Amino acid sequence: MFSRRFEPSHNMSFTKGHRLNRSSSSFSKDSGVSKRRHESRRRPGTSSNAGASQSNFDNAAISPIVTLIVGQEQRIFAAHEHILASSPFFSHVLQNQMMDSQTKKISLPDEEPEIFSSVLEYLYKGDYYPRLVHNKKRNSWELEQSDEQNGAPEATIYHHSVDGELLKDTVIYCAAEKYGLEELKRVALRKQGLQSGIQASTILSSARYAYANTPDTDSKLRAHYLALIIRSRSTFKKSGTMQLEMFNGGTQLFFDLFVALCNHVDDMSAASPRTPRSGRGF
Template sequence: MFSRRFEPPQTTKSFSKPSRSGRSSSFSKEAGVSKKRLESRRRAGTVSNAGSSDINFDNTVSPIVTLVVGQEQRIFAAHEHILCASPFFKAVLQNQMMDSQTKKISLPDEEPEVFSSILEYLYKGDYTPRLIHNKKRNTWELEQSDESGRSEATIFHHSVEGELLKDTAIYCSADKYGIEELKRVALRKQGLQSGIQASTILASARYAYANTPDTDSKLRAHYLALIIRSRNTFKRSGTMQLEMFNGGTQLFFDLFVALCNHVDDISSAVSSPRTPRSGRPF
């Protein structure tokens, strides 16, 4: 009910070629998520739904925390010890001088759909669509969760009044809440998405820049690499032309630097003398 659709302008181009199954379009080392860590998180998450039990993993009573999320004030409930896996929520709860039965946190700027995925991760070690490890190919893939064989990759986000990549919004929220492993999972997942509108890519890139610190070297680099790799699509995009005309963000300077570095790398490779296997130059 939270995925109100946003129809992009007719001039917007889209990516028609899907990426190879199981391969991330982001940097594999930096975007990687440990299979061992992911599986251990899944094994630990024995409580399947927030509010379904008030017993934590040490068999002690864990208070229920009420969370009021988004402009629509959606109500969520979660165990305090689960939320305390996040440094952000741990600090908030420690500062609340109130009865344990009335703990409440308000998150008016968060999207309910994003927060639902974060809670799912905290309880189960992953969120829908789950990452599936293909043992035969030794690659990560996204599970297929609907009749069409695809999961919804975008959400409507009130801050941009349009579509964003869901994994980008989750990454930014995970950064705010200090959940580092969730950031790695979200980065890997968005690297496996394909068929995303150019306008959505640019909106998500802007959102990433606005909601991550300047020291972020993962999500921002992912978008720079994605735009450069898909340059044939973006250079024909009216949306990209309008974005660059309006400017005003760090994104486009970083993109300019990345493009220059890309051209320099190509030039260096072309100008470097070829060396035969014997080690002697031609």
């Protein structure tokens, strides 16, 4: 149950006409292997964690290769065993031989290939595309800008479990929760706070996904969505999707939202000077 007050930490805005297409990118061969190749969109030296994974490369040269079969389309990825073992989830799988020991294959049928591509990129490079870049003039973090040929990076992906669009960084956060990668969770949350122009319906579906794929003890991603909805309440008040969601109800999300709204109103009331009232109160 959500009872802790929170402070809004990021900005996100909404526009009704904004649509994003499905992404088809996959992880490049230089750090993890996918049988579907794409042109590299990454620039060296821009990541906030640029040197975080150098030791991984040093040890990977003598590490066996593990094949990973990902998603409903059974996309093939490959990674060094040493790299995968930095994740508690994969370390457990590898140590307990919960895979095909002859060929070193791990099956991840419920994972989205694009999400796993980003996780694998993080394991090798300490970040994933688009990378976080520090703006020295503003002393703030920004998302790496694409070149004109590739266009702006997509904020959403198609996810088979909801048959629709979800915020990519939310899905990566939940994958990081599953794989035990705490720093990746922090990176994904910071990047999500930099996104804008997302439809209210996508925000709600992503919030539901976040609640379904994080533990009740999660105090970061869930609070992020509650703060975001409250901060953008003028938009959600007019949202037919929100009205339908509230009508259907039945999820922890909406009770937490109710508690958060009450806390928000209480804080505003406490900050406002009280006006003396005549007569007796109730």
